[in-house]
Amino acid sequence: MHFSALTPDRRNPGRLSRIACALLLSLPFVARAQMALLPAPREAAPAELLPLAAGVHVVCASCTAEDTFAAAELTRELTKIDVPTTSSASAHIALLRADSAAGREALSRGRLTWSPEMQAEGYAIVPDATGINVVGATSTGVFYGAMTARQLVTGYGSAAKLQTATVRDWPAMKYRGVHDDLSRGPMPTFEFQKKEIRTFAAYKINVYSPYFENTLQYLSDPLAAPPGGTLSPAQARELVVYAAQYHVMIVPEQEAFGHLHYMLNEEFYASLSETPNGHVLAPGQPGSLALTKRMYAELAAEFPAPLLHLGADETVELGKGQTKAAVDAQGLGKVYLDYLQSTVAALKPLNRRFLFWGDIAMKEPALVKALPQDFKSQMIAVAWEYNPHTSFAPWIKPYTDAGIECWVAPGVNNWSRVWPNFNNTLPNIQQFTAQGQASGCTGQLNTIWEDDGEALFNNNWYALLYGAEAAWHKGESSIPQFQGNYGQAFHGDASGKINEAxxxxxxxxxxxxxxxxxxxxxxxxxxxxxxxxxxxxxxxxxxxxxxxxxxxxxxxxxxxxxxxxxxxxxxxxxxxxxxxxxxxxxxxxxxxxxxxxxxxxxxxxxxxxxxxxxxxxxxxxxxxxxxxxxxxxxxxxxxxxxxxxxxxxxxxxxxxxxxxxxxxxxxxxxxxxxxxxxxxxxxxxxxxxxxxxxxxxxxxxxxxxxxxxxx
CATH class of the missing domain: 1.20.120 (Four Helix Bundle (Hemerythrin (Met), subunit A))
Structure with missing residues (x-):
């Protein structure tokens, strides 16, 4: 690794808030400039193209441990395309903090305004005669700026070039996630999960949500876990630490109501199943909540994120077995929501907020609106729908009208197909995400399902990167622009042939x-x-x-x-x-x-x-x-x-x-x-x-x- 750690600026870090409010002259920007960048920056204007035949010097100024990691990751990525990273190179990429003297000088020279919305994850890039300066207020902003800088390097080896540019960029949505089905067949190797996390982070995805029905090992309930097909507690803890370096939060989903067939198929849990050998926990059975509490106590210990995902979708058997009398008397929606409230109450000692899939509750908007406020404040509704529509209001409004925080969940349309159907995927992601933003939803969770058990994760990058583009972008993201940028940004293909394929x-x-x-x-x-x-x-x-x-x-x-x-x-x-x-x-x-x-x-x-x-x-x-x-x-x-x-x-x-x-x-x-x-x-x-x-x-x-x- 070859990057320099310059002496940190020791001035008052609080000065940044005053700089953030200072109105500096802004360069005229070419909005969504035509550089092959994913996600495309909010504001960008290309400048000089610098040859990197002699390599590039990665410089880390005001260097914290997190910034050192960002510089090392940038160096690793450049090494993969055979670009030497050496202190003797004439070209440079400098990583700076916005509250350092060097960072303030770069912003001033670029005549850039550092606005408050940039503070958490935003970054700026300012060119100079021999390279670019990446400026961030936080380690996340510096990292994301470094990943954009990596995409500004095109070509390979001695033919590589650095596209200098002026950039000001920050995300539209707070949570930008990938939901990955690990329970219907394919179980990634531990090393591939790490690669997924690295790749997500490179395109500014900040949530990874692995989906578990029976493939996370529970010491309290080991029976249903398939040998050779599970994530161990030690691996879970290691993955959390690994992801944190990349500014990715792991939000696991452990199904806690429906989709528990592999567990309920075991005779040991037969009494908890709504129907024999079924899929849905019976709300009337005290053992149902006890099972959920045991699993979630272990889950919370392994995944310390402030959010956990309950699932609770597609409870199609509810009312067809043990709970039939209750559903006949009270209605399906009330029985469902009562059990969801009981689950959250039982898990309250974990001090977490809980995501749940919105497909059942959305059919009972009046009941959702009448839920207790303390319950609503603990919940995040994940509205999911995987087809294109003119309006996604039916999926979103039941929750926004009720004052419940919401995420939108489009889908990559990979399930049960020899190759994902991106004709469905791209407009589904585009419209659902844009309408979710307009309605105040705070996150996007792009979903992968393995219904057939044979789909390959490597089929999905086109959809996942467009999901990253749509969640980062303010408003409706451009499908044609993404399709033109993808091959260069992901594969380094300047010919356009991968895009054509x-x-x-x-x-x-x-x-x-x-x-x-x-x-x-x-x-x-x-x-x-x-x-x-x-x-x-x-x-x-x-x-x-x-x-x-x-x-x-x-x-x-x-x-x-x-x-x-x-x-x-x-x-x-x-x-x-x-x-x-x-x-x-x-x-x-x-x-x-x-x-x-x-x-x-x-x-x-x-x-x-x-x-x-x-x-x-x-x-x-x-x-x-x-x-x-x-x-x-x-x-x-x-x-x-x-x-x-x-x-x-x-x-x-x-x-x-x-x-x-x-x-x-x-x-x-x-x-x-x-x-x-x-x-x-x-x-x-x-x-x-x-x-x-x-x-x-x-x-x-x-x-x-x-x-x-x-x-």
């Missing part, structure tokens, strides 16, 4: 959405057997789009390869995941094409079998070989699923523990075995032809009939 995959999703209305490039389409009755129901709906679908997917593969060929791209694992997503989309199209081809060719062969013409017999042999031979169409099924199985396993292990992987590989193996069996069955039909010059009906082999238009 993302657009191709969005176009592929849109094609399928147009055909299915309620579906897109889903796991259902990837795994469905095209020879099955279900597959043949889907085939006519998708047939007209197969050509364009495959072209979009294949263009994405080509663009990724071309971008990589230029060398030195960052986040290669994310590109591997993107390439895999494109290949899975391509196989959706290919398998339905192959099914039609096989059906048409076999039907033609079957119709010709009684012909005595030698050419007809040659044609039959050729059709059969085209279906099943060294390069046959049946082998195409086998080869593609086999390749994707290997690519999937590799991508999984780059971020996840082996836990749960077998469930997903088994689907590939089952599918492969299906096609191996069909290859063998078809080979028997070929041998029958060789022996008897007859063919079995297509239905005997399992081959569907040819498309109607081909008959």
């Amino acid at each position: 993302q657009q191709e995959l969005m176009a592929a999703h849109a094609l399928l959405k147009n055909n299915f209305k309620t579906s897109d490039a889903s796991d259902l389409l990837f795994w469905i057997d095209p020879w099955s009755a279900d597959g043949q129901i889907y085939a006519p709906k998708i047939r007209s789009s197969l050509h364009e679908l495959r072209l979009h997917a294949e263009r994405a593969i080509i663009l990724i390869a071309e971008a990589r060929a230029q060398g030195n791209l960052r986040e290669q694992d994310a590109l591997d995941a993107m390439d895999l997503g494109a290949r899975r989309m391509d196989l959706i199209g290919l398998k339905f094409q192959l099914t039609d081809d096989i059906a048409i060719e076999y039907d033609a062969a079957y119709r010709l079998q009684n012909s005595k013409d030698r050419d007809a017999r040659t044609e039959i042999a050729r059709d059969l070989a085209d279906i099943n031979a060294v390069n046959g169409k049946l082998q195409d099924f086998r080869n593609n699923y086999s390749l994707l199985r290997d690519l999937y396993e590799s991508a999984w292990l780059k971020s996840n523990r082996p836990y749960f992987l077998r469930n997903n590989l088994a689907r590939y193996d089952f599918t492969l075995n299906t096609w191996f069996a069909r290859i063998d069955k078809f080979r028997s039909a070929q041998r029958q032809w060789d022996r008897t010059q007859t063919l079995p009906p297509a239905s005997d082999i399992g081959i569907p009939g040819p498309p109607v238009a081909a008959r």
Whole structure:
């Protein structure tokens, strides 16, 4: 590490408040300047472009321990792109405190006003003849300024350049978070969780919310925790300390009402389940609150943040079992809210505020408004909705009208898809976040769910970084601007090809959405057997789009390869995941094409079998070989699923523990075995032809009939 620690300014730190109020002349700014920065700064104007062939000197002035960490992190990031960080370099990036002499001088020279809203997390960047000066009032502001400075360095090695600029920047929302499902299959390695935190922080995300149903180890209740698939108490404590360095607060969610199937499935907890082997705690059972208290006592000890997340969403079984009489008598909303109040009262000794999902209570706005004020002050409602809408008022107003603090929770739309549907994601994040801001919501919690158990975290960065952009940005963030900045900011791709590849995959999703209305490039389409009755129901709906679908997917593969060929791209694992997503989309199209081809060719062969013409017999042999031979169409099924199985396993292990992987590989193996069996069955039909010059009906082999238009 090469950065200098200059002597701290020893003047009165309180002077900053007077500087904050001083009206300094401001440079004219180019709002949301066209530099590839994420999140885009509130005010920015580019200046000179400095070559960094000789490296850059990272200077830390008024250096606290936290600022030293920021300088070290900036140095580490520059080292990753082979930019030397040396004190002998002519170019510099200086980190300054706003209440230091050097910081005040930089602000004055840049004619920048340090306004009160910048105090907590804001920063300024001021250029000079040989570099830039990053100014922050707090360690968080200095860190965020340093991360923006990192993005101002483009290129690689001796070709790197520093885009100097004048910047004044601060966030629109206090809480900018990512909610990560750790309970439905993928469980990240501990090292990958640290990488997530580093990456979040680099884009000014300050809340990480891991979601637990049964995957946090509880010493008091160890039964439901799956071996190899949990976060241990020691790891939880270490992660909290690690995240704090990056100004990220960990706000865990432990489900405390619904979504507890993995626990309630254990006979030990059977009496607490609303319905047998169900998902929802029975409010009438005293053991329900006792279980929650035990878990939350441990949770609070491991995660010291002032906020904890109760969950309490989708309690769909409530009133259908043990609580039926109470719900029939009092109504679902009252029973739900009464138990939520009881839970919060039981956890009051923890001295925390509690988040809860807003989907149930929003349906009872009058009851929400009538809740006791002390309860409302302890709660933060997280309104969630994952589709685009013109108005999100139905999700937000029940809480703002009741005087309850609220966050908005858009979604990355990764669940049960071979690649996230960013056509839904981007406008959902944009509008929900902007309307949440306008309504006074204090946070955004961008959500990842792993419903299918096979989604890869590395698929999600496009949506997560746009979430960071929208929560930092005041008002409605620009989707086109984000799409233009993403490839450069995240991957270091100046060619625009990664941005184009993302657009191709969005176009592929849109094609399928147009055909299915309620579906897109889903796991259902990837795994469905095209020879099955279900597959043949889907085939006519998708047939007209197969050509364009495959072209979009294949263009994405080509663009990724071309971008990589230029060398030195960052986040290669994310590109591997993107390439895999494109290949899975391509196989959706290919398998339905192959099914039609096989059906048409076999039907033609079957119709010709009684012909005595030698050419007809040659044609039959050729059709059969085209279906099943060294390069046959049946082998195409086998080869593609086999390749994707290997690519999937590799991508999984780059971020996840082996836990749960077998469930997903088994689907590939089952599918492969299906096609191996069909290859063998078809080979028997070929041998029958060789022996008897007859063919079995297509239905005997399992081959569907040819498309109607081909008959």
